[in-house]
Amino acid sequence: MWPSSLNKFIHKLPDGNSRVMAIKIELENHTDLDIVDKILIENTCGNNLSTHVPVFCVLAAKIQSNNIKKSSNSGKKFKIEWDRADLNKYQGKLKETLQENQSPNLTSTELVGNLIYCLKKAEKFAIPSRIIKLNGPKLKVSAETKILLNISKQKHRIWDIGGRKRGLDDSFKQLKEAKYNARKMIRKERAMERENFFSQLEQKPSSKTFFQLIKRNLGNNKTSVTQVIRHEEKDITCPDEQREVLAKTENVLLQYSLPSIDELLIFLPTKIKWKQSVRHAINTFWSNKFRSLSKENQTLIRLCTDIINIGEIHPVWKTATEIPGDTKKAITKARILTGTYLLQATKAKFNIGSTDPICPLCKLEEENLLHFLTRCPSLEGVRRTFYAPLKQAVINKIGIDQWKTNFQNRETLSQLIVDCRKLAGSILPNDNNFLNMVETISRNLCDKLHQQRLSQINALS
Ligand SMILES: [Zn+2]
Numbered sequence: 001m002w003p004s005s006l007n008k009f010i011h012k013l014p015d016g017n018s019r020v021m022a023i024k025i026e027l028e029n030h031t032d033l034d035i036v037d038k039i040l041i042e043n044t045c046g047n048n049l050s051t052h053v054p055v056f057c058v059l060a061a062k063i064q065s066n067n068i069k070k071s072s073n074s075g076k077k078f079k080i081e082w083d084r085a086d087l088n089k090y091q092g093k094l095k096e097t098l099q100e101n102q103s104p105n106l107t108s109t110e111l112v113g114n115l116i117y118c119l120k121k122a123e124k125f126a127i128p129s130r131i132i133k134l135n136g137p138k139l140k141v142s143a144e145t146k147i148l149l150n151i152s153k154q155k156h157r158i159w160d161i162g163g164r165k166r167g168l169d170d171s172f173k174q175l176k177e178a179k180y181n182a183r184k185m186i187r188k189e190r191a192m193e194r195e196n197f198f199s200q201l202e203q204k205p206s207s208k209t210f211f212q213l214i215k216r217n218l219g220n221n222k223t224s225v226t227q228v229i230r231h232e233e234k235d236i237t238c239p240d241e242q243r244e245v246l247a248k249t250e251n252v253l254l255q256y257s258l259p260s261i262d263e264l265l266i267f268l269p270t271k272i273k274w275k276q277s278v279r280h281a282i283n284t285f286w287s288n289k290f291r292s293l294s295k296e297n298q299t300l301i302r303l304c305t306d307i308i309n310i311g312e313i314h315p316v317w318k319t320a321t322e323i324p325g326d327t328k329k330a331i332t333k334a335r336i337l338t339g340t341y342l343l344q345a346t347k348a349k350f351n352i353g354s355t356d357p358i359c360p361l362c363k364l365e366e367e368n369l370l371h372f373l374t375r376c377p378s379l380e381g382v383r384r385t386f387y388a389p390l391k392q393a394v395i396n397k398i399g400i401d402q403w404k405t406n407f408q409n410r411e412t413l414s415q416l417i418v419d420c421r422k423l424a425g426s427i428l429p430n431d432n433n434f435l436n437m438v439e440t441i442s443r444n445l446c447d448k449l450h451q452q453r454l455s456q457i458n459a460l461s
Helices: 087-100 108-126 143-161 170-203 207-217 239-255 261-266 271-295 324-337 344-350 369-375 377-398 400-407 410-418 432-460
Strands: 007-012 018-024 036-041 055-059 077-080 129-133 229-231 234-236
Touching: 087 108, 143 170, 170 207, 207 261, 229 239, 234 239, 239 261, 324 432, 369 377, 369 410, 369 432, 377 400, 377 410, 377 432, 400 410, 410 432
Parallel strands: none
Antiparallel strands: 007 018, 036 055, 077 129, 229 234
């Protein structure tokens, strides 16, 4: 029985009985303001078979939202563990804080705020809680994947409530499937994102993408989009391996005297400029390397290395037309040029001791390049025919006297046949057209000598 002095809300039941649904509480000293704004009794609920009906009470007092300070650990979520609460401690603390915060001239709004504050303080003091969510990096996924993730979470809850059964349990199977679907989608999206980043880096490199890559590989994860760097067709995720790759890159940049990664961070050239300087640096490096190495190489003694540049075609190929016969001739000429054309003397030098260095055609002397090109009597007929236009071309250019002075020397003559460019600037003029013509004539001469030599050797055996 409720005291009649209480301001009650009575609900009449269909069977004639009545029931107290709510009691209106009037706070001391605050009769001026009605704290309960509205009472709603829900009695039209068709499927509610019990005699109880829900009652809603709307309070008039409101807490000013800007009074609530944003907690520093926003992003963290706690679970309050009521079952582990120390009730005596809680009640004690609540009484204590309520007493502390008592004040005679409070409005009802302030009073409600106070009450909530005291409840929270007591709760923090006496009820343990644990962190269930930390303020970690946000997972960036599409709306579709988010749905899959939510399904996965729901399935996990169902499985959890059902007692976490494993094996053939239905909820377990559904959970596994939902997890698989969500993971698959996340991986797919990450791979696409990575692919996009790399294609952006390759096709439309901007300072931003380049910096992202460098910063990430230097270990600053904050601004990075991707977790991998691609090197020689492989995705590298291990930080140690990534550092190794970066160190290698740094070495390559150093080797070709290109700006270091640190310098590139400060000043990043445009794609075209970078391409140009890389090409130039690599070509210069290898051209110099080739020149210094070829000076030590005996087989390259007749090759004019000064005009050879990496990335440029040598005149031996440039002057040859695309006719297959011409290419064959150029191959023979290139062998003579690089000292890889095999004559008996070279065979004897590099091969077995039993190889005879003597010319197999005339048997007069050692068959070296000088003998083959200028001396061997067995090749004299061919030589005379194809040597004549060469001599004529040179005489037309430098005159008969100069010819006689310089080309009586067989060594100089064979140099003219092998690579005339080595004589350019001294004996011959630096005239590109003329030098190309000499190259073409000598290519024919060398080829005819080669053919003749081959057929004579074949006839011997
Ligand atoms: Zn001979």
